């Protein structure tokens with residue numbers, strides 16, 4: 001499994017930036033125009049009170065009802081506006097996802113399916129926005145209706161006052177003219193209110209995210225020890241992902257990774273191998289039990305300090321849409337040109353990089369689409385070499401490269417692994433056999449153990465002698481395999497994953 005749900009994060013940031021920009025723009029407009037209108041209304045009201053108190057009080061008496069009615073309608077409008085914003089973002093996300101995965105879409109000849117998918121999302125967004133527009137129109141209509149009603153009240157009651165000699169005809173005319181000023185300001189406020197409703201829809205989403213509680217609580221006095229040795233221990237760890245609380249991933253899982261050793265973690269797909277890596281880097285907190293680094297619970301350590309000292313090479317290396325040089329330098333932002341080139345040489349990447357017309361300045365395209373799988377892996381290795389971590393987590397790719405690339409990548413990896421503590425999530429026989437210790441994890445209740453537990457642990461020769469789950473797996477590989485065969489499919493057979 002990938003460490004990050006990058007796609008989700010990218011989408012979220014895009015949608016939030018859109019919301020923030022819209023909110024800022026409308027907020028400015030509403031504040032400046034709204035203040036102008038409100039000031040006009042206040043001055044006109046004072047003037048109206050001076051001309052005729054009785055008439056003004058009659059008008060003001062209707063205000064609380066108007067205020068309540070407008071507010072109730074406002075709440076209703078804000079709800080629709082929020083839903084409209086969500087469906088707008090959903091439609092953009094559907095389009096964005098299809099475009100960024102265009103190769104897969106094409107490979108499955110799924111263009112029309114994706115277009116239909118987008119049309120459905122766009123239709124929902126369009127319906128909700130039409131509904132919102134209709135109700136904003138109704139709201140503005142209601143504002144104009146109230147204004148018209150006010151004129152009627154003035155005419156009827158004012159005429160009555162003139163008849164009783166309490167107001168002159170001239171005063172009534174002045175009153176009417178001043179009321180028109182107030183009407184114009186009120187009408188503008190109605191329009192501004194419609195815009196404010198849309199902005200509040202965006203703001204509601206922004207605040208929802210601002211108020212999200214982080215699942216990883218970083219202590220104020222989190223530790224950043226001077227020295228990182230890299231002795232990692234899992235003690236009776238139970239873990240479930242927060243998004244899937246019913247699925248037990250690790251169940252009383254214990255493992256010691258001593259400094260300077262290479263530990264190979266193997267087991268069926270989905271047995272929790274990558275999760276073990278994520279817990280070391282503290283991307284999640286354990287349910288019960290503890291994970292310690294050099295004897296200190298990771299919950300007491302500053303996560304940045306942990307991640308600065310750990311290198312991680314993913315099954316599918318993630319590259320950024322920038323130059324090869326910057327992609328390698330991501331491992332150590334202050335590195336010089338010479339250091340970047342030296343890391344590339346060690347990672348067996350310099351030959352192919354220098355073969356490109358633009359060399360290290362070659363831009364790799366979004367997510368590195370212009371490079372082969374093996375090239376991407378070697379850039380990721382160069383990046384890790386530059387970072388020079390004491391502890392390395394290596395999530396081996398499940399799909400095999402061709403024999404030549406495989407040998408080059410394997411050689412680069414071996415250089416990277418030297419003099420470090422390594423946890424390798426192993427799919428290849430060669431990696432497993434050479435590890436200092438092999439840990440076999442159980443998957444989905446097979447092998448008489450619950451999911452996410454250790455079935456067997458030991459060196460290759462010890463486990464072969466034991467003739468248990470590992471031996472059965474090894475036998476299958478030895479008869480069917482060769483050095484570079486992935487263990488992925490074989491493990492399914494042995495562990496039922």
Ligand SMILES: Nc1ncnc2c1ncn2[C@@H]1O[C@H](COP(=O)(O)OP(=O)(O)OP(=O)(O)O)[C@@H](O)[C@H]1O
Pocket residue numbers: 001002241243244249267268269270271272273274275276425
């Ligand atoms: N972010 C997540 N949210 C919820 N469940 C997850 C998440 N990541 C992984 N899982 C689930 O946790 C289980 C273990 O996943 P993990 O990636 O650790 O397995 P793995 O042994 O590394 O698999 P593979 O060999 O296929 O990479 C799987 O059932 C997976 O569906």
